Each structure stands twice: as structure tokens, then as C-alpha cells.
Amino acid sequence: MDNFKIFCGTSNVPLAQAVCQYLDVPMGVAEIRRFSDGELSTAIDESVRRCHVFVLQSTCPPTNEHLMELLILTDALKRASATSVTAVIPYYGYARQDRKVKPRAPITAKLIADLITTSGISRVVTVDLHAGQIQGFFNIPVDHIYAAPVLLKHIKENRNNGDLVIVSPDAGGMERARAFAKGLDAGLAMTDKRRPNPNQAEIMNVIGDVEGKSVILFDDLVDTAGTAIQAAEALIRNGAKSASLCCTHGVLSGKAVERIKDSVLEEVIITDTIPPSQEMLDCDKFKVLTIADLLGESIKRITTGESISSLFN
Numbered sequence: 001m002d003n004f005k006i007f008c009g010t011s012n013v014p015l016a017q018a019v020c021q022y023l024d025v026p027m028g029v030a031e032i033r034r035f036s037d038g039e040l041s042t043a044i045d046e047s048v049r050r051c052h053v054f055v056l057q058s059t060c061p062p063t064n065e066h067l068m069e070l071l072i073l074t075d076a077l078k079r080a081s082a083t084s085v086t087a088v089i090p091y092y093g094y095a096r097q098d099r100k101v102k103p104r105a106p107i108t109a110k111l112i113a114d115l116i117t118t119s120g121i122s123r124v125v126t127v128d129l130h131a132g133q134i135q136g137f138f139n140i141p142v143d144h145i146y147a148a149p150v151l152l153k154h155i156k157e158n159r160n161n162g163d164l165v166i167v168s169p170d171a172g173g174m175e176r177a178r179a180f181a182k183g184l185d186a187g188l189a190m191t192d193k194r195r196p197n198p199n200q201a202e203i204m205n206v207i208g209d210v211e212g213k214s215v216i217l218f219d220d221l222v223d224t225a226g227t228a229i230q231a232a233e234a235l236i237r238n239g240a241k242s243a244s245l246c247c248t249h250g251v252l253s254g255k256a257v258e259r260i261k262d263s264v265l266e267e268v269i270i271t272d273t274i275p276p277s278q279e280m281l282d283c284d285k286f287k288v289l290t291i292a293d294l295l296g297e298s299i300k301r302i303t304t305g306e307s308i309s310s311l312f313n
Contacts, residue, residue: 004303005048007077009057009069012090015272015292016056022296028053032069040068042076049081054299059093059112060274061253067093067112071119078120086123086302087116088295090273091249095130113137125298127273127291128220128248145298146312147248147271150289152183154269155216155246165189165213165240169231177218187213191231211239221249222270225256229263242266249273250288252280260285
């Protein structure tokens with residue numbers, strides 16, 4: 001599949017440019033406009049007839065704006081006679097609403113999957129879904145990419161000094177943390193979390209041996225950072241000599257960056273699935289790793305029909 005083009009919305013322009021550089025292809029030319037009433041419109045400024053098009057767009061905050069950009073771009077491309085449109089969504093917004101947690105609640109992650117499919121997208125590529133079962137919400141192929149190789153490489157080169165313990169912030173993340181600990185030949189522990197309200201968490205206990213260890217909290221995303229900071233404090237109280245955080249998606253809403261600056265966390269390692277804010281870049285606690293090569297290689301393998309899963313074996 002040689003005849004392919006890459007476009008992007010406004011959420012991940014630097015990442016999309018880096019992916020294009022990896023693949024040695026030019027960025028597709030499209031203009032996204034906003035009318036005075038807030039409506040979005042787009043114009044594709046080059047021919048995409050009979051092309052296989054990839055649209056790179058995270059549905060990160062402002063989530064609804066970026067989601068609509070993706071859908072409108074897709075509609076424009078399909079109406080311009082693109083053969084297929086693959087949505088490359090490094091961060092899949094609304095992924096935490098993947099089930100009914102109380103009566104009369106929506107399953108918004110499924111609704112978003114339906115919208116994406118209805119818009120004409122024929123394949124989705126996404127990174128570290130909050131819940132793997134979201135792949136089943138789609139009736140089109142989903143390539144689930146893992147950022148672990150990028151994160152593991154960084155830690156092996158900079159932090160793997162023989163006393164590491166990987167900590168899951170809750171029971172739900174143990175499978176993810178176990179696989180990460182195995183890749184580092186590190187110990188494994190868990191904190192016991194209670195969540196009385198959305199975006200609120202209480203750390204009750206530490207399960208596992210962390211005394212005298214350098215611990216790394218490992219999760220798929222960090223949002224308000226409340227859980228991570230409470231967990232780090234609990235780990236230090238239980239004898240850990242240092243606590244860091246490693247995750248794929250740095251949502252970091254509200255005053256999360258400020259909280260991290262003032263916390264016991266030594267370092268926060270994230271990727272650029274969500275573009276880092278200037279406040280993050282100015283804080284020396286943050287280390288932002290790029291997944292451009294990983295996404296670029298995945299796109300290349302889709303176009304050539306090669307295996308993507310072999311990237312993670």
C-alpha cells in the first residue's frame with residue numbers, strides 16, 4: 001500500500017510531524033477553521049483520491065473539540081474519495097467510561113467508538129487503552145499499541161540499578177505493572193486504593209516489600225495526580241527511599257503539575273501521546289519521551305501488511 005498520506009488535527013501537530021519525518025513523507029495539507037459561533041469546518045488542500053489516509057489526532061482536552069475535528073476531517077476525506085481512513089488516536093478520550101458504575105449511567109467509550117465507526121473510519125490505531133475491552137466496542141479493526149518499549153528503554157538506561165520495585169496504584173493495574181516489572185527484572189507491589197468520588201482517591205495500604213527500594217508507580221495515565229501523590233507518600237512512609245511515576249498519558253488536568261512540583265515524587269516519566277504543556281516542560285521533574293518512531297513503524301507495517309504485534313515480543 002504505497003499510496004498513503006498522513007494528516008493531523010490540532011491536538012498532536014509536533015508528534016505528527018515527527019511521525020512524518022520517521023516515514024520520510026510530507027504532512028498532508030488541510031485547514032481547520034472555526035466560525036464565530038464555534039462550529040468547525042475543514043478543507044483538504046490536496047488530492048486524496050484513491051489514497052489510504054492516516055489521521056493522527058488524540059482526543060485529549062479539549063476532548064470534544066478534538067473529537068469533532070477527527071470526525072469532520074474523516075468526513076471530508078471520505079467525500080474527497082479517499083480509499084480508506086485510519087484514525088491514529090494516541091490518547092483515546094472517554095476511555096475511563098467503559099462500563100456502568102451506577103444505574104442510569106452511560107458507557108461513553110462505546111458511544112465514541114460508534115461515532116468513529118459511523119464517520120467512515122475503517123481502522124483505529126491507539127496507544128495503551130485504559131481498558132483493553134474497549135477494542136471490542138468497535139466493529140472495525142483496532143491495533144492496540146503499547147508504549148512499554150519506549151518506557152522500558154528509558155528506565156533500563158537511566159534507573160535500573162538493581163533495587164527497583166514497580167508499584168501498581170490499584171488492583172486493576174496489576175497485570176500491566178506485572179508485565180512491566182518482568183521487563184525490568186524488578187520487584188512488584190501494590191497500593192490499596194478507595195475512590196469515594198470521581199477524581200478523588202484514598203490510599204489505604206501498601207501490599208508488598210518496598211523498604212529501602214527505589215519504587216516506580218506505573219499506570220496508563222495520570223490525571224489530577226492525587227492518587228499518585230498519595231501513593232508515593234504511603235510508599236515513603238513504608239520505607240521506600242524514593243518514589244517516581246511512570247505512565248503513558250499525561251492528562252494532568254487542573255493543578256496537577258503544581259501538585260507534582262510540591263510532592264515527594266522524584267520524577268514523572270510520560271510520553272507525548274498528549275502534547276506537554278509549557279508548565280510541564282518548565283518543571284525539571286518531568287521527562288517526556290516520544291512515541292513518534294513507534295507510531296511511525298506501526299503505520300509503516302499497516303501499509304506493507306507486516307505484523308505489528310512483533311514490535312512488542
